[in-house]
Amino acid sequence: MKIIQLAPTLNYGDAIGNDILALNKLMINKGYNTGIYAENISDKLKHKAYNINKINHLKSDDIIIYHLSIGTNLNFQLPKYKCKKIVIYHNITPPEFFSTYDINSYNKCKLGLEGVKFLSDKVDYCLTDSEFNKQDLINMGYNMKIDVLPILIPFEDYDQPPNVNLINKYNDNFVNILFTGRVVPNKKFEDIISIFYYYKKYINKNSRLIFVGSYDQNDAYYKRLSTFINKLNLSDVIFTGHINFKDILSYYHLADVFVCMSEHEGFCVPLVEAMYFDIPIIAYDSCAVSETLGNSGIVIQNKNYIEAAELINMLITNLELKNKVIASQKQRLRYFSRHNIEDKFIKYINEFINK
Amino acid sequence: MNIKTNEILDIEEIMTEIRKSIKLRQYQEMPIKFENIDVITNEKNLIYDQNKLLTYIHNVNSHHHIYAYRTIYSRKGLLGKIIIFIKKVLRKSIKFYIEPIVSDQNKFNFEVVNSINEIRNFILDKNDNNDNLNLKISKLELKLNKSVEKTINQLIEDDKKVTPQISDIIDQLDYISNTLKKQTDENLYLKNKIKLLNISYEILEKEIALLKNKLGE
Numbered sequence: 001m002k003i004i005q006l007a008p009t010l011n012y013g014d015a016i017g018n019d020i021l022a023l024n025k026l027m028i029n030k031g032y033n034t035g036i037y038a039e040n041i042s043d044k045l046k047h048k049a050y051n052i053n054k055i056n057h058l059k060s061d062d063i064i065i066y067h068l069s070i071g072t073n074l075n076f077q078l079p080k081y082k083c084k085k086i087v088i089y090h091n092i093t094p095p096e097f098f099s100t101y102d103i104n105s106y107n108k109c110k111l112g113l114e115g116v117k118f119l120s121d122k123v124d125y126c127l128t129d130s131e132f133n134k135q136d137l138i139n140m141g142y143n144m145k146i147d148v149l150p151i152l153i154p155f156e157d158y159d160q161p162p163n164v165n166l167i168n169k170y171n172d173n174f175v176n177i178l179f180t181g182r183v184v185p186n187k188k189f190e191d192i193i194s195i196f197y198y199y200k201k202y203i204n205k206n207s208r209l210i211f212v213g214s215y216d217q218n219d220a221y222y223k224r225l226s227t228f229i230n231k232l233n234l235s236d237v238i239f240t241g242h243i244n245f246k247d248i249l250s251y252y253h254l255a256d257v258f259v260c261m262s263e264h265e266g267f268c269v270p271l272v273e274a275m276y277f278d279i280p281i282i283a284y285d286s287c288a289v290s291e292t293l294g295n296s297g298i299v300i301q302n303k304n305y306i307e308a309a310e311l312i313n314m315l316i317t318n319l320e321l322k323n324k325v326i327a328s329q330k331q332r333l334r335y336f337s338r339h340n341i342e343d344k345f346i347k348y349i350n351e352f353i354n355k
Numbered sequence: 356m357n358i359k360t361n362e363i364l365d366i367e368e369i370m371t372e373i374r375k376s377i378k379l380r381q382y383q384e385m386p387i388k389f390e391n392i393d394v395i396t397n398e399k400n401l402i403y404d405q406n407k408l409l410t411y412i413h414n415v416n417s418h419h420h421i422y423a424y425r426t427i428y429s430r431k432g433l434l435g436k437i438i439i440f441i442k443k444v445l446r447k448s449i450k451f452y453i454e455p456i457v458s459d460q461n462k463f464n465f466e467v468v469n470s471i472n473e474i475r476n477f478i479l480d481k482n483d484n485n486d487n488l489n490l491k492i493s494k495l496e497l498k499l500n501k502s503v504e505k506t507i508n509q510l511i512e513d514d515k516k517v518t519p520q521i522s523d524i525i526d527q528l529d530y531i532s533n534t535l536k537k538q539t540d541e542n543l544y545l546k547n548k549i550k551l552l553n554i555s556y557e558i559l560e561k562e563i564a565l566l567k568n569k570l571g572e
Contacts, residue, residue: 099404100394190389202380224392231387285359299359306382307356310373321369328363 002033002058003349007067008074010038010049013245015151015269016069016090021048022152023065026342039074058083063353066123068092068116071108075115078122085123086352088149091133091266091288092116097186101220105184116140125352127345129267132288147348150292151267152341158276162249170254174236175207175316178255178279180248180270181262183215183222183239190228191261191284191303197232198309204316207236212251214242252277257312260289261303268292272336275329280315280322282308294335296328405482412475419464423457 005024011017020036027034036049052074058064062083068075069090078085095109120141127149128134134146170176177196181187189211196209215222222239229237240251258274260283271292274281281297283289290299298315300308315322334340356373358366427442429435 194385194389197385198382202382220394223395224389227395228387228389228392231392232385290359295362298361298364301357301359304356305385306377307370307373310376311356311358311369313376314369314372321364324363328361 001353002035002062003027003065004034004055004058004062005036005065005067006052006055006074006078007036007038008070008072009040010036010042010045012042012044013242015267016067017042017045018154019088019151020067021045022154022338023345024048026152026345030346039072055081060084068119069112071110071112071115075112076118078119084125084352086125086127087119087123088127088129089116089133089137089266090129090151091136091264093184093186093264097184097264101185101224113140127348130288130291132291133266147344149344149348150336150341151269152338152345153269153272153336155276155338157245158249158252158273160246160249162253163244163246164250166247166250167253170208170210173206175204175256175312176251176254177207177209177257177259177312178212178251178274179210179259179261180212180251180273181260182213183211183219183225185221186262186264188261188263188284189225191305192259193225193229193232193234193237194305195259195261195308195312196237197234198306199312200234200236203309203313209237210240210251210255211238212240212243212248215239252279255279257282257315259308259312260284262286262289265289265292271297272333275333275336278326278330280325281329282311282315293329294332296325296332298325405478408478409475412471415468415471419461419468421457421460421464423454 005020007016007020010020024034024036037052037055038049039052041049041051058081060083063086064078064081064083065086065088066078067088067090069092071092092112093109095106095113098105098109116137117140120137120143123144125144126134126137126142126146128137128146129149129151131148134148137146177192177199179187179189179192183189192209192211196207200207200209217223240247252273255274255277256279258270258279258281260268260271260281262268262284263286265287267288271281271283271289275296281293283293283297283299284303285299285301293299298311300311315325356370358364358369360366424446427439427446429438431438
């Protein structure tokens, strides 16, 4: 019996790519006959996965684990594989977020949702990153068994040494406010910039806002953010773009506060990363964000930029509060331990095989 | 700002601290909001939203006229009065220059707004036409589908009638074919028998001829 993972894209460094690789490693260690297949494989991972065309004849008791996260024709071709199918649903960004900026992304997300609905009666079992994602599937007509399995995060990778030169560059008396994520409209970068505006102008001019995540200079949303920053005469806002892992680690080491104002997340791996690096988190209560945080961090339920700026200041200056928040995050982090998630995955897979 | 209830944190205390700090800092509103920043995108990257278009045109119609004269005021008490006086003098001195410019601008704005309104009317008119055409197409498609469905059903009915008949014909053809085959086999048998008889006859004729010769001797 083979259990293979299938995805439209296997990217180096993104949460889903890392999840696929971690699950693959786990299944190999447990002795399963497994492999990774994808339509598009980034160069750095060409040795870890096969092109989808290489899928050999699958028998009826073989299993495909399909990672569903984007709009692609592959979503509609999945039924052609005459074997058992498990979908791991990572959520599709609602297309409305892109309607003002980019019709291609809008259409891609729309296609993605159509693909999710198409598969509602064509798969055997589902895993989702969060209860929020599970509910999404139920709302789209999925009535088979669905279990929640948080993304498997390789925490041991975060213990690697960071880029010391980068740390030295920004390790000054500035307060570093961090957010990690691709520069896309649903992550609401403008809200973080607005909060930072008040924090820098009225509370602490020695502060820096760092956005770690890829962006396209020609993208309409990024241009709008740049214009916004310029019109506010706001300095010390850094967009790192796509950077290597060591540099990402450096920014986590430098950060004093992690701020997330995203309005759509299926899980939000950066929140867990911030927890790992003991960075106190302020996050807006939306979608799966408060579920991922559990009872940790500080979750705000409406966006008042001035009050949020003051909250950042409290976390920086009130050590007792900061330590309480970090302690709550450390507690929550245990739920995402590799051991815990791996055990869940193996349990779910064995239950599915044996049913 | 509402903070989600948390067993570990005293939300009330946090909010009290925040409100105290806000009072002390005398915040002012941001000079510009994100929603007021234009989106610069490729022509084909936008999705057309008619409601937005009509709202913008409505705003343009309401605000296209520029007023050359604005109220001059100051909050600075006695000094303010002097400032107001100086500003009024300045305003009067450049009136000859500003008013024609503002007038020209208003004429231009008026023409542009009228053009936009005409374009709006054109778009709405075309949309209505498109809606009517789409309705007509839908009705025709429905009619066509019904007609095709009727024809298909008729063909199915005819097929139901014809199929047994064809089946009969096939059976009969099979029977004829078998009969012909039998006949052909019989013919072949008879032919062979005739051949054998011919051979026997030839042999007999030869024997008779021999006997005749013997008798003749």
